[in-house]
Amino acid sequence: MSIILTGGAGFIGSHLCAHFTKQKERVLVLDNLSRGKEEYLRYQTDQNYIDFQKIDIANIPLTALVVKEFHQQYPVDMVWHMAANSDIPAGTKRPSVDFNDTFVTTFSILEAIRPLGIKKFTFASSDAVYGDHGPEKKLTENTGPLLPISYYGAMKLASEALLSASAESYLERVWIFRFPNVVGTPATHGVIFDFINKLKVTPDRLEVLGDGSQKKLYIHIDELLEAMIFIVSNSNEKMNVFNIGPDDSGCSVTQIAESTVEIVSPKATIAYGTEPRGWVGDIPKFLYSVDKLSSLGWRSKSSSIEAVRKAIVEIFKQELGNDKI
């Protein structure tokens, strides 16, 4: 059976694509290449097992047509839906970005598979669905209320809600992964990427948005991939919702800035802003429980800061043009 992978040319999607094709599973990759790149599909991915279509998945009739044609030739068993706007601050300025790229894509791919009897669905959700519960409360998969403060988080929650209703109606099995920050290459955006590129322009000075106190959880892409595959293989409820991340309280922007400077440009000074938030919709600090995933039998080997430091080296190499993804 084949797989549909949306956002397959993006950061996380391209790693999944490499994984599936190595296992000789045929993959239909749908991607609008807004941040993803076709070259991300060329390195580790076996080209014999991949069909790539550059389309805007928010285009409902076109997506339905492309999916139907592929399914007729290579019957599909499962969708991995990774397509989304991944630049949260961009969405804050223009709500239509997350409306279209993070939510309408979900509605569209579901409308495409509903008449075809494709009944398994995995979805890249986010810790941003929780909103701001303060720095003390440990967020589990059952935490409420869910009042996201970014459009990105809102449209991830909207997608989860749609999947939940679809599971009641026709999907057999849904896996929802709530990701923390994911780091590694190919990097297209994010705090490490920004710091490295700022240091390329001004090697003696790194300007940081916010006061550096923001603290978040980070996971490396290699471990995220492992966790997702593990969850799909080992959980079999109708709705399987899992926080994925390291079992720690995250690392601060100050730690990331200091590590980046140490690795990339050791003589640079760091200048911080005064606000505890970097942008509207950014949550300064929160605690996140991965107990459910630990109980299932998977634990992250790296802490947040270890994942970040590994990614700094990788992204630095990538930005120097030595990227060997």
Added chain:
Amino acid sequence: MSIILTGGAGFIGSHLCAHFTKQKERVLVLDNLSRGKEEYLRYQTDQNYIDFQKIDIANIPLTALVVKEFHQQYPVDMVWHMAANSDIPAGTKRPSVDFNDTFVTTFSILEAIRPLGIKKFTFASSDAVYGDHGPEKKLTENTGPLLPISYYGAMKLASEALLSASAESYLERVWIFRFPNVVGTPATHGVIFDFINKLKVTPDRLEVLGDGSQKKLYIHIDELLEAMIFIVSNSNEKMNVFNIGPDDSGCSVTQIAESTVEIVSPKATIAYGTEPRGWVGDIPKFLYSVDKLSSLGWRSKSSSIEAVRKAIVEIFKQELGNDKI
């Protein structure tokens, strides 16, 4: 200051419209008349204070234009967003109904007001956002997880999420009302409406979908209106989320069927189905807390069955053509 009222020609909206115009507040009513009717705006509504526009609010550029033109003439202070698909079983068969009418309408009206500096927003949400937590757990405004099982509930939750992100970004105050079943006239659909119309066709027999054990909370439109106005006047957080309903455990479909038969066609026999659910996405039984609203100082005077019995008489009169709304 003026008001924008979406779904203003519908069941709940037309009561709000009458209320506002009686207070000499100018109202822009937007409604696609899919279930609402222009005549609902003619009875208790002061015509000097109403601007009615028949438009599909899911049409984003058209809505923005109509709202902007009205706002230039009569500056708007607040939106009451009641427009939605209100027929849950219809949405179960065609997800696009709730996608467009229940969710895209919310996105569209928000996009229309964002550039205009309109900063207060009230939203008709639903107990359907909670999903099925079983018959024992009392659902508060903070209950999680939120895994709705109908598309209607999913798109109400999606709308809540969008409002939450918008409150972080530019709205000053948001009131979210989670309604139970609302009954009264003008009725366009719903269990009482269906039972009365079935009895008009077969006065000696009432066929009931499901086994009659489904138990839900009911509030009469008059009390709902009172509760909404009370909440807006008395709660001033940035996000104000309230369950609205009677402080009881609801009444069963069997009780509604028996009351309808007693009032409408006393000699009819009642035939039940065998399933505990009437349709996909229907939740058989749940408990719902109105403690937050009680603490604020408002309590429903009628129980669920009292609200239902009052509505049966009203809807029966309406369907006999004696309706004096």
